[in-house]
Amino acid sequence: MTIKRYAVIMNPYGGNGRASAVWEQVAPLFANSGVETVVYATENQGHGRVLAQTLDPLTHDAICIVGGDGTVHEVANGLLAREDQARFDLGFIPAGTGNTLHDHLGLRDAEQAAKTILRGMTRAIDVVRLTTQGxxxxxxxxxxxxxxxxxxxxxxxxxxxxxxxxxxxxxxxxxxxxxxxxxxxxxxxxxxxxxxxxxxxxxxxxxxxxxxxxxxxxxxxxxxxxxxxxxxxxxxxxxxxxxxxxxxxxxxxxxxxxxxxxxxxxxxxxxxxxxxxxxxxxxxxxxxxxxxxxxxx
CATH class of the missing domain: 2.60.200.40 (Tumour Suppressor Smad4)
Incomplete structure (x- = not known):
């Protein structure tokens, strides 16, 4: 059995600083399911984009985002800007002030969201590509x-x-x-x-x-x-x-x-x-x- 390895991109400043506590709450669910997780805490604005743009697809099977709408935005932009066009399945664990995409997908609490990721079922969603200042x-x-x-x-x-x-x-x-x-x-x-x-x-x-x-x-x-x-x-x-x-x-x-x-x-x-x-x-x-x-x- 191949062990899955997920990158966890976490915004420790999201949701007035509660993202770390949210991840600690759900991390055991991943460990108990045999999924390895590597946590990458964002250090500044735009860091989530850099991480998603440079993650090695040979060593990471998916990306879990612990944060709100801003962190999702950064990761999506990094992923879609990759030169190698590598794609990762994305999981969302709500931990921001605004959790809009999470709400639309019915992911209204962290434990439920983690279980959804571990279930492994995916769907494809639309994205808007906007051109501003070239x-x-x-x-x-x-x-x-x-x-x-x-x-x-x-x-x-x-x-x-x-x-x-x-x-x-x-x-x-x-x-x-x-x-x-x-x-x-x-x-x-x-x-x-x-x-x-x-x-x-x-x-x-x-x-x-x-x-x-x-x-x-x-x-x-x-x-x-x-x-x-x-x-x-x-x-x-x-x-x-x-x-x-x-x-x-x-x-x-x-x-x-x-x-x-x-x-x-x-x-x-x-x-x-x-x-x-x-x-x-x-x-x-x-x-x-x-x-x-x-x-x-």
Whole structure:
């Protein structure tokens, strides 16, 4: 019997520093199943990408990610940027403030997630390849612009609030909405207007339980795009109240599209929210890469 050897990429700073404790909780499950694990703790931002890009496929059979959305984003980008095009099955153990992909896959606690990995069954998921400033970035969760980026920036300042920080930042954004002029392209069709926000979702939820894209599936070859052009503070508060159960799609000022490609060219060079990370700028173009990552699920 060949012994499996899994690389464990852990963000010790994720989830307000609880990732190490989460791994200690589930590590015995791997040991008792005869799986060897080698833990690689990330040391700084971007280290997860470097690790995934350089792991030896001859000595590692899969990658387990202990962290949140940011760590998943880094590992996915490292894996898809490999020159040798080696691919590893990916396992997700939730240990971050935001665990959006985990939630979509039904992996809501660490022990359940570990057992899912050890069961060994995988499924293929879509990824969005976005080109910004001439460089590719891969997203597994969201691409956000406008108020979505503003909320993420403010949420960083509210980090001591933990999971409540996204809701608090959203409420602040409602009080000071900002319109931006831009060209939005969806599957080749361009419209020019003023927008409050555009968010493209691969998963149903983002933030902490906000069901922004209730029709989204991570293996349908499409990305679900929610667009908000002009809206009053009252309408934005309606949106916020409805967004946790997906009923905001019934609001007449909310647009919902399912596309294979999209892009934004704004009057100003605006920072993007890519899987919760504030990186990249407009203008950008993006396309869905169907089923390019295998994940334990």
């Amino acid at each position: 460089e590719p970035v891969y997203c597994v969760n969201i691409v956000g612009w406008g108020a979505i980026s503003d909320i993420a920036s403010l949420a960083e300042r509210f980090r001591p609030l933990g999971k409540l920080r996204y809701s608090a930042a959203t409420l602040c954004q409602i009080c000071r909405p900002r319109l931006r002029k831009a060209k939005l392209t969806l599957d080749g069709m361009m419209s020019q207007d003023e927008f409050l926000l555009v968010i493209a979702c691969n998963t149903k939820k983002t933030g902490t339980g906000m069901m922004i894209a209730p029709r989204a599936e991570i293996d349908d070859g499409k990305i679900d795009v929610v667009v908000l052009r002009r809206a009053s503070r009252w309408q934005m508060s309606q949106l916020f109240r409805a967004i946790f159960d997906g009923s905001h799609l019934s609001l007449p000022f909310v647009e919902y599209h399912q596309v294979r490609s999209f892009g934004i060219d704004s009057e100003t060079c605006d920072t993007l929210n890519l899987d919760g990370e504030l990186t990249g700028t407009t203008p950008f173009s993006a396309e869905v890469l169907p089923r390019v990552l295998n994940v334990f699920a």
